[in-house]
Amino acid sequence: MKRSKLSMTWRARLLNGALSGLALIALVALAQSRIRTVLYDAVDRAVQSQAEEALKHGYPPFMQGGREGRSEGRGEGRGGPGFPGEHSDNDRSRPQGRGFFDFGRGRGPFGGGEPPILRFGTTALLPPRRIPLHGTPDPGRPLWSEAGFEAAKQLGKDMREERGSDGKLLHVFSIRTDGHVLQTAASLEETQAALAEIQRALYALILPVGLLMALLGAVLTDIAFAPIRKLARAAAALQPTNLAARLPQPGGRDTFDQLVTVLNAMLSRMEAAFVRQKRFTADASHELRTPLAVIKAATSFLLEPGDEPLTERQRRTLSRADRTVDRANTLVSDLLLLARSENGSLTVQAESVDLTELLTEAVRAAESGQPSPHAPVLLEVPDATLTTDPKLLHRVVVNLVSNALRHTSAEGKVTIGAALTDPLVLTITDTGEGIAPEHLERLGEPFYRPDASRAREQGGVGLGLALCKEIVNTLGGTLTIQSTVGVGTTVIVALGQTMPTPVIISS
Template sequence: MADPRAGLLGSARRRAAGALRQITARPRIAALIARLAPRSVRTRTTLAACVSVAVVLLVASAAVLLLLRANLVRSVEAGAREQAQVVGRLAADGHLPNPIPLDHGSDFVQVTDTTGAVLASSQNLAGRPALTPTGTSEGHDTFDLQALGDEHHQRVTTLTADTPTGQVTVRVGASLHTADTAADLTTAALAALSALLVTTVGIVTWRATGRALRPVEVIRSEVAGIGDRDLDRRVPEPGSDDEIARLAHTMNAMLDRLEAAGVRQRRFIADASHELRSPLAVLRTQLEVAHTHPDPAVRATMVAGALQDTDRLQSLATDLLLLARLDATGHDGPQEDIDLADLVRTTAEGRHAQPHAVTLDLTDGLTTTGNPMWLGRLLTNLLDNAQRHARTTIAVRLGFDAEAGQAVIDVTNDGPAIDPAGREKVFERFTRLDDARSRDDGGTGLGLSIARDIATIHGGTLTIDDIGAGCTFRTRLPARRGPATGDGGTRPGTASD
């Protein structure tokens, strides 16, 4: 006797194997679908247009065929009902002929009494027994009409009438051959027309999409051919004012930015190399002289000079690192609510002794959001620049432009004014105007550039304005009024630098 557990185990194994085959088949099917899926936009667009039109035509054709057939069947039923009513009136009057003549469109007529006996019929049903229902179709009774000797698609109308000898049943069968023929012809015509329309839509969509995407392909090939050494090339811009033209314009604007960034990078590298090479050469010379010179006083002088150049190199490296960090992080730095008056006052008063005093005129209660360390560096750079070029005094004023919602920080020194033609140039990296070319003042040529980058990152601006005598650097930052501190107004003060 077979062990039933073995049968159960075998069945479980077969089910597990079938499930495993289904699981392993799914990735293969997905991969096959992915390989067969069209990859080009032109092909996908054409297929989508053809499928959409085909679906619409299919629904419309089905609706037309249903309405047509319904109207034709209704007409056939009306004719059969009319003949049934005529036969019923003849039976009621006692003038029922046998055989019963057929009207146009009718296949047969049969009249039976309550016992099912045939009283009269058309010629083609002469001698045949009474028709009995065999089922229903489309809500109507169906009959076995093989007695007619042919396959017939008919609609049978049944009507009862009262006669002098009792109630009779009249059945009239009307042929649906005309309706079927019309439906078949209409179906064939709609199928041919739909195929023609779908083909036409496919051809038109294919050509129109190809023509529309041709500028995109030109742009793609042109961009693909642009290397890092020929960023001056531009993609052609179509004359039309459409999405393709805007794409080409955007691509050219991006290439403009890339070219400008490349130029800035190359110039920055060249300037940084030059700025680093000069102090390194001087430092090497001083160390070589100090190493070989027998006089201790000369060696001490050389070492002091080397320390100064080392400090300058350290400042330059710090500025370069800060610029790289600003370029890399942008707005990603820490965001804090900053009291601007307190920041300006702390920055000015926390500096080491300087040759020129700094006068403060601050409006309390102004708050901005940003990185306090970077904003402090902005102020420090502006104050360092002012100290290098001031004759006697430096003034720092903090105000509020209520209409623009901005805090305005003016750092003014009474030194020589900057010519309007050079006011933008001073913010370029490693730029020194002719009256500030000396490296003995300790500047690296990066302070104002760093200050402007910090202002831009915080949503503000840094410009040079004509405000009285001397030179004024104006910083604008988004700010809001907060609770006032102290007396809540404008309070002058002096920071002894």
């Protein structure tokens, strides 16, 4: 089973949606990475700033490793400059900024008179640790990071993440000074909680924003394809009779603009070829009429009784030539009429005619060209008078009745009906052999015959229906054919839909 392919519009929509989705995912990942970097940089600056303040103003005694006592002259619980043990009114009134750390309300995590957790903005800073390079740290105040301490001893500085004794993640900065290593640390719990909340918010936006972007992309795709739809409608409106029309240029000098330029150039070449073909057909038909008339006159003259009788062989030969000239004259006349109709040079001379009389004369003309016996032709039309071109309508009825008689046996019948509506509708129905469905679409093409060999034997060349369609179009009507194999064929002729001189029907 052959799988159906997606249209160009749906391919563009899906591609647009896929690109929008990838761009959204990449944007979310980039935003998440950037936010994480900004938050961690803030923590880095906080712990480094805390260490700079401690180095600048001196170490508070309670931060030192070992069992060193408290400095003289400092109140119980007071830290050194930049690390106050208690807030005074003046402290609370100082603006928060670099070198100023707010105490939290709770006590430190290790007790023993240790100050509460400090804060730098929204970052929870832990009390600094001052560890001698050679000595034993205070067991009550363990190092924030032993690996950071060793790295600072070797490299001078170190920044890393460590798990505290309570299992929480810490950001630890270690810096070596004269005989000591100073460690400052910040808890990453709030930072990680903020990152998790941001991540959930970003992921929650992916689906609705992605759907909105896909919908917007589909709308924009349809807007972008609007010139192509306009181009398709213009191309569908092109007909063999209006090849002078051109497709609208979308502009922009892009691929579609180049395609329209190529198509318009192709239409120009086709128009020129059609004009040359029609001119040749008309000119050739006109030029052939004179020699055919001469041949016809000669054969007719020789076939007339004269002083010197013709042999039977001569008479048969001249009769065959005379009949052939008649068919050639009919062919040339049809070609000339067809060329004039296609060129728009076929004039319509409308006049008031009796419908029954016109159809009766047309039936007689059609029957005179058929061998006997042939199927009877029945007229089932009401008395009516209409305004039309009688010669052109006569030509149409003669051709259609002749076709019906050629394809209907003597035991069948051909019926001509008329509906007095506006427009007038003529129907010519036979009970003949019918036409296969695959041939119906091509009927009316010049020189097309469903059964070429049989049509040639019956005298047809495939111009009758093509000529009838062109004449009916010139009269402002339509011609349609309905047929069933083994049942018969019905030709429907609707007149006067667009004819400049309207059809007038009166009963």
